[in-house]
Amino acid sequence: MTINSFDxxxxxxxxxxxxRVIRTLKAMGIRSVAVYSDADAGARHVREADAAVRIGTAAAADSYLRIDAIIEACLQSGAxxxxxxxxxxxxxxxxxxxxxxxxIAFIGPGIDAIEIMGDKIRSKNHVMSYGVPCVPGIAEPGLSDEALIEAAPGVGFPLLIKPSAGGGGKGMHIVERLEDMAATLMTARRVAASAFGDDTLFLERLIQAPRHIEVQVLADNHGNVIHLGERECSLQRRHQKVIExxxxxxxxxxxxxxxxRARIGEAACQAARSVKYSGAGTVEFLVSDQDPEHFFFMEMNTRLQVEHPVTEMVxxxxxxxxxxxIAAGEVLxxxxxxxxxxxxxxxARVYAEVPERGFMPSIGEIVTLxxxxxxxxxxRVDSAMLPGLSVTGDYDPMLAKVIAWGPDRKAALDTLDHALGDYTxxxxxxxxxxLRLLINDDDVRAGRLDTGLIERKLEGMEFRQVTDVELIAAALLNRSELLNRSEPAPAGTAAPWNTADGWRVGAAAPWKTTVGRPDAGLATVGLTVNGSSFAARADNGVEHSAAMRPGxxxxxxxxxxxxxxxxxxxSPSPGREARELWLGSDGWSCRLEILDREARLQRILAGIQREEGAADPEVRSPMPGTVVSVSVHNGDHVEAGQVLLAVEAMKMEHQLLASVSGTVHxxxxxxxxxxxxxxxxxxxxAAEPNPEVTAQPTENQKDEEL
Known part of the structure; x- marks a missing residue:
């Protein structure tokens, strides 16, 4: 078979x-066919492909995970x-x-390789028989919670509970003590069953100060296997890679x-040979920072990796x-x-999320790109973003990847930092x-990495806050937009009262704008014409000289x-209760609201209600999603901090907690x-304090470790 077999x-x-795949297919002269759900009808991959086929509704289970729909799309398109x-x-x-x-040809490995490497228990036992070193643990199919709890002391604490059918870090849980095993196993099984349709679990010793190093392999159908060096993926948050x-x-x-490098590369090739691998694959290893000459097999991903561009660039x-x-039969x-x-x-992976709020996923319409x-x-930027595109909670929150090359590591990090600063x-x-704060951290710059570094660093990170600069910019942009929208006065009727500039007899009246801040607070900005600029004051009373010029x-x-x-x-499309205004610079962005009198009054009243203490605090979903579990019953008495329910959105489960004691409805x-x-x-x-009721509630939530 030759490459001409695929047109x-x-x-x-x-x-x-x-x-990214469509880009290479075009370069090879191969016709590309995209598939899309209803949510992706206007997506970039649909526009860039030579043809596109609808395969279902927004839910992945009804579209991208439908095998029958994909095969029917192949038949329709002639793929x-x-x-x-x-x-x-x-x-x-x-x-x-x-x-x-x-x-229909599958551009990937053979069925046996997928079966063996797709089962984390089976794969470990398999590669060990070929001399590939593995992390100590217990990996047997069908182990009950009782059996896993009994085996845990022999594995040693801290340990890691992992789903056998898992991948991408989802469903992995660290356990420090035997007393925590039962509750953590319950959560791990639920997540594994929901994500992978298989709740089989196994245990591994947690490697202290671990480095996550993976090796890219290429293998053809003629017995040739090579590796293309290693990638460091130690900068992770909750087992999800962030920087590679x-x-x-x-x-x-x-x-x-x-x-x-030669030894770990050969171990990866040996793992690939053990299953007669074909195509591109990645073998992942754990390496202790304290003993870097020894490495342990974790798993083999029988597909392309998110981080493959760094290997391509070097x-x-x-x-x-x-x-x-290779899928077409060519020799490597x-x-x-x-x-x-x-x-x-x-x-660096660009995600739709809010790091300051526990990495809460974000949705919305892209207004500037x-x-x-x-x-x-x-x-290099690998992206699917487009101006006007709606980012929903239906799929993974990753939006794009920014990749930078340099002659050495410092130059590459500097180039990446500059590219992220320009990313809007x-x-x-x-x-x-x-991401910019992370890659400029002293330990990251020095290469002192491990998979727990991000969690340790987060608390000390200082994120940029909204200041008078942003508030005054918002007021000036709002004023400019309102003036541009004003209808010009009919000929011969020009007069001060026909121009919406705040003119009045006597001293000029300040143009006042109420701005809703990201922290839900309010700020009032006054602008007074002062020659060719403005005298601007925010709530702190400091007067500034301000002027805005378009770029x-x-x-x-x-x-x-x-x-x-x-x-x-x-700004997004008009017609909202409060007009949104987004500002961004140097990789930072913020969402502000321009409030009219009615919206301002509602915000003030809501603030008064919160300050005086509402008798019925409401627990709200932080974003669109699906309720995947409810841990209490209607009418139960709950304690502050107790888990009430969990909502899944963007492939992440978010636990909503009771921040006050009381009766739940x-x-x-x-x-x-x-x-x-x-x-x-x-x-x-309860209106009157008693031993079972605490004080004023506040909304809170907590991400489950995935």
Whole structure:
């Protein structure tokens, strides 16, 4: 079989990975077919493909996870092969079997490899028989909670509970004490069953000061297996990678780093050979920072990885192209001796989330987008974003990836920092500011990494706050927009009272704007014309000299007290109760609200009610999602801090807690689809204090470790 066997390939995925695969298919002269759900009808991957087929409604279970719909789309479009991307059906053995039965090529490994490596218990036992070192633990199918609890002391604490069918860190839980095993196993089984349809669990010793190092392999159907060096993925939050780089700074720091790289690379190749692997795959290892010459197999991902671009940037190998060529039967033309790691590459994942609020996922409409400020050949952005696109809670919160190359690690980090500072996405909260803080941390810069570093650093991070600069910029932009929307006076009727500029007899009246802050507080900004600029005052009473001049589309320059401040800005579609205004600069962004009199009054009254203490505090969903569990019954007495229910959104489970003691009244049940800010439960507090009731409640919630 030759590459000419494929003239049409269907991409069974969405988002940035679908766009990335389509890009290579176009370069190879292969017709690309996208699939899409109702939520993605206007998505970028749909626009960039040569053809597109609708496969269902927004829910992934009714679209991207429907094997029958994907196969029907292949038949409709004439696709001879399917590229699965990552996630969804990429490692689903039933999908591979169904494609095989339909005579459609799967751009991935064989069925046996997917089956063996897709079962974390079976894969560990399998590769151990081929001499690949594994983490100590217990990995046997069908173990009950009682059996796992009994085995735990033998594994040793702290330990890690892992789902056998899992991937991407979802459903993994650290347990420090035997007393916590029973409750944690209950949660782990529920998450595993929900996410993977299989609640089988196993235990591993938790490696102290662990480094997460993975090796990229390529293998053809003719017995050739090579590795393309390693990637360091130690910067993780709750087992989800945030920053990835190649090569590993740990191996680079060792005197015998080249020898360790050769050994870990050969171990990865041996794992691939053990299942007659075909295509691109990744073998993941744990390496103790205290003993870096020893490494332990964790799992093999039988697909392309999110972080594959850093390997491509230091090797010059297009992994997607070789996936397609290998699936078409070509011989791998790259030998191990051909693989040279040139320079250093670092990738940062851009998520729709709010780091300051426990990384709460964010949704909204993209109102301003500029992902590349220049054509720097050392910067790559893999993205599926478009202006006007709605980011919903239906899918994973990752929006894009920013990747930078440099001749050494410092240069790569500097380039990435500059690229993130130029990355502008307004309308949805992102983690870009957090990424910049992270890659400029002293320990990160020094290469002192481990998988717990992010959690330790978060508390000490200082995020930028809204100041007079942003409030005055918002007031000036609002004034400019209102004046631009004002209808011009009829000819011959020009008069002060026909112009909405605040003119009056005597001293000029300040133009007042009420701005809703991100912390739900209010600020009033007064603007008084002062020659060619304005005298501006916010609530703190400090007077500033302010002027605003427009820049390029969606950008403006605020000159405040002689200092220039550059902002990107934008507003969603009109018609909301309070008009949103987004401001952004240097990778930071904020959402402000321009409030009219009615909205301002409602906000003030709500604030008074909170201050005086509402008798019926409401527990609200932080965002659209699905209620996946309810831990209490209607009418139960609950204590402050008790878990009431859990909502899943953007592939993450969020536990909603009672922050006050009282009687709970539920307004939702398991399986309910809920909207952002929807009341899910109300806690009634007794009017008179008693030993079972605490004081004024506040809303709170907590992310479950995924």
């Amino acid at each position: 049409t390939v269907l991409v069974a995925n969405r988002g940035e990975i679908a766009c 001879q092969a399917v590229h699965p991307g990552y996630g969804f059906l990429a490692e689903n053995v039933e999908f591979a079997k169904a494609l095989d039965a339909a005579g 780089e190649a090569p590993s700074p740990l191996l680079e720091s060792l005197d015998n780093g080249a020898e360790v 090797t010059g190998v297009d992994l997607v192209e070789w996936q397609v060529r 033309m790259v030998a191990q001796s051909d693989v040279v790691l040139d320079g250093h590459a670092v990738e 500029r992902e590349r400020a220049s054509n720097d050949p050392h910067v 996405l307004l309308g949805v909260h992102t983690n870009v500011e957090y 390029s589309a969606g950008h403006a320059v605020l000159v405040l007290d002689g200092v220039e401040h550059h902002f990107a800005h934008g 539920l307004s939702s049940k398991t399986g309910d689809l809920v909207k952002a800010d929807q009341v899910l439960a109300t806690i009634h507090v």
